[in-house]
Amino acid sequence: FLRGSTKAAEIPDITFDDVAGQDTAKREVAELVEFLKHPTQYRQLGAEVPRGVLLMGPPGTGKTLMARALAGEAGVKFYSISGSEFIEVYVGVGASRVRHLFEEAKENSPAIIFIDELDSIGRTRGTGLGGGHDEREQTLNQILAEMDGFSGHEAIIVLGATNRPDVLDPAILRPGRFDRHVVLELPDRNDRIAILKVHTHKVPLGDDVVFEQISSGTPGFSGADIKNLVNEAAMLAARGKATKVSMTHFDEARDKLMLGTVRRLAIQP
Numbered sequence: 567f568l569r570g571s572t573k574a575a576e577i578p579d580i581t582f583d584d585v586a587g588q589d590t591a592k593r594e595v596a597e598l599v600e601f602l603k604h605p606t607q608y609r610q611l612g613a614e615v616p617r618g619v620l621l622m623g624p625p626g627t628g629k630t631l632m633a634r635a636l637a638g639e640a641g642v643k644f645y646s647i648s649g650s651e652f653i654e655v656y657v658g659v660g661a662s663r664v665r666h667l668f669e670e671a672k673e674n675s676p677a678i679i680f681i682d683e684l685d686s687i688g689r690t691r692g693t694g695l696g697g698g699h700d701e702r703e704q705t706l707n708q709i710l711a712e713m714d715g716f717s718g719h720e721a722i723i724v725l726g727a728t729n730r731p732d733v734l735d736p737a738i739l740r741p742g743r744f745d746r747h748v749v750l751e752l753p754d755r756n757d758r759i760a761i762l763k764v765h766t767h768k769v770p771l772g773d774d775v776v777f778e779q780i781s782s783g784t785p786g787f788s789g790a791d792i793k794n795l796v797n798e799a800a801m802l803a804a805r806g807k808a809t810k811v812s813m814t815h816f817d818e819a820r821d822k823l824m825l826g827t828v829r830r831l832a833i834q835p
């Protein structure tokens with residue numbers, strides 16, 4: 567069942583164009599596309615390619631999106647698993663789940679393996695009160711062993727994502743493991759405009775909609791927040807039987823989302 571439970575790996579049909587802003591991160595990740603497209607050439611020339619890349623940045627900044635876009639650009643299969651799944655779903659079978667994942671990816675290489683929420687299994691060891699994290703440790707050790715075991719001939723890149731790089735076990739960051747770091751930032755004013763453009767691509771907009779104005783009114787919003795905003799505005803428009811999404815819908819949607827954020831922040835310690 568371990569194999570069967572793999573989310574069928576596919577080649578994502580998205581590209582770097584779907585990632586707005588994040589130019590530095592995009593440039594760094596783009597270097598890997600050529601390798602995934604022509605691994606034999608790199609091998610013949612003895613070029614060393616990074617095995618593990620850590621994508622770090624606040625929630626909703628597009629880490630998953632970037633990983634999928636890399637696979638899409640290179641035209642390779644995308645295998646993904648989330649750190650929290652090991653704790654919630656694959657209890658007791660984490661290490662063998664990892665083994666199977668790497669096995670499958672190797673059989674279908676070139677490929678990307680994406681490990682989301684790496685921090686949930688990769689926290690510094692031995693800090694938990696009373697310990698009891700053997701299981702999590704075994705899963706992490708298996709991931710590191712798989713990466714250490716790469717002979718240099720596998721056309722596989724392992725991407726990890728985290729919004730807590732500060733809590734990661736230093737063993738994860740050693741050479742040959744996640745030794746390349748790509749930082750994703752919260753979007754600035756111009757980036758938010760670019761993200762708005764991407765997400766309103768298929769949305770009929772009223773003439774009064776001004777992206778600059780929406781962007782100015784949404785400081786601190788992540789890419790995911792902007793996507794939510796557009797969706798919320800479209801829902802409000804649909805509920806009001808409008809044929810286009812207008813500025814009042816965006817304003818109302820923003821207020822609603824900000825209120826949610828405030829409430830969320832308020833209940834946090």
Ligand code: ATP
Nearest residue numbers: 584585586625626627628629630631761789790793
């Ligand atoms: P988390 O840390 O919460 O897992 P993440 O960094 O992996 O978040 P994603 O899941 O990739 O973020 O982002 C969620 C969605 O937000 C994406 O699917 C995409 O629609 C939108 N998004 C985020 N950043 C961007 C961006 N730079 N350009 C376009 N869309 C974006």
